[in-house]
Amino acid sequence: MNIQAVSKKYGVSSDTLRYWERVGVIPPVTRNASGYRDYTPEDENWVHFTQCMRNAGVSIDILIEYTTLMMEGKQTIAARQSLLEEQRDKLQDQIDKLAAARDRLNGKLDGYAERMANLDESKYRKTK
Amino acid sequence: MNIQAVSKKYGVSSDTLRYWERVGVIPPVTRNASGYRDYTPEDENWVHFTQCMRNAGVSIDILIEYTTLMMEGKQTIAARQSLLEEQRDKLQDQIDKLAAARDRLNGKLDGYAERMANLDESKYRKTK
DNA sequence: TCTTGCCTTGAAGTCCACTCGAGGGTTTAT
DNA sequence: ATAAACCCTCGAGTGGACTTCAAGGCAAGA
Structure with a gap:
């Protein structure tokens, strides 16, 4: 699923999705042959989780910490x-x-x- | 009650109390002879209400709007x-x-x- | 092939709500 | 009477979380 589709599905702007990935709130998203983001169901789950937490006011820093631990x-x-x-x-x-x-x-x-x-x-x- | 006492009582910094007043979230606070703030119980009530709303994420703009209406x-x-x-x-x-x-x-x-x-x-x- | 449109990066800009610093007057304690 | 600890205003600075911009690459249709 490309970035725009994910943006629409979860109501999060493409810019924000790229930002979340850049700072490490979500792990690097899968890319297709031309280097475009192609969100797998697992990538989507990260987006969904992040959106849910951000809606509730959990800070970016905390989410980065969690994702970092997860990847370790x-x-x-x-x-x-x-x-x-x-x-x-x-x-x-x-x-x-x-x-x-x-x-x-x-x-x-x-x-x-x-x-x-x-x-x-x-x-x-x-x-x- | 002076600004520092109010600051302690409600756990809001003096800077923030002055800021709230400056932008109009709370109406002008009563002053003593030397121009220092001397919060009356009513002034305190505005502080308490504002703190409660800010803790809950109500925006400064909305609070200004409410206070403005109140004063009208x-x-x-x-x-x-x-x-x-x-x-x-x-x-x-x-x-x-x-x-x-x-x-x-x-x-x-x-x-x-x-x-x-x-x-x-x-x-x-x-x-x- | 040209255009339209989505994608990429990195850097710079924006908004909100404070927060701080400078410069100066006042009150209190010694 | 003088230092320490308050208070004042005004304007500039900060931090968090995006958001926009600039410059360019790739892809599908006329």
Whole structure:
């Protein structure tokens, strides 16, 4: 699958796909005879994983670290595991922060709903 | 309360507090006789709200827009309400993305747990 | 064969949200 | 009364993550 098709399939620009590969977030992508990128299902999986992590705010540096460990083979399994655990915990913290912000907005919105109701009411009885 | 105390209380640098005020994320803070910032409880509340929203990734531009509407008074109530609703919905979308990433990491971690178990086992019976 | 369009690289540019430094006034402690 | 530790403003600098640009190679259709 060429770069444009992958770009469309995952909603990531070709520039970003090349950038991810250049800095080492994803391992070197398979090339065809003319040197064009030809993403295998495994390459695609890296893209998908990266997109998922980036959407969640995992930093480029962390992803580079993970990919580097991955390419170093079996002896890095324990390191990869703790890296992933750490990121999962960070994600959970972030989820909690987002939920707190959402709840705070909902609290404010309750106040607005009331004020809007008062505005409506005032159309009918001009009490103030 | 002076800027340093607020900085400590909310874990936001003094530079950032000044920056937020400068660009209009929070309204002008009360000053003392020598022109130093002296945060009232209401000023603090703006800081706290801003910190909560920034932690959740709400952009500076959106916060400026909200504060501007706020300072324009009652006639912007409806606009503020829809701005807040939109942000709440965005936060929910982001929460969903983070949860998806977290779940994906947990899936990967299940795989790692297995491999680690195999490594342990191989210490005792060298079957491969 | 010429054109259109996608592909390549490397370097430079952009955007966001701070963060820092310079230069200067104020308050507090000795 | 003078040094240390605050505070102020303004403008420039930084870091992360792209994004665009420049210059050129290859490929399929008219």
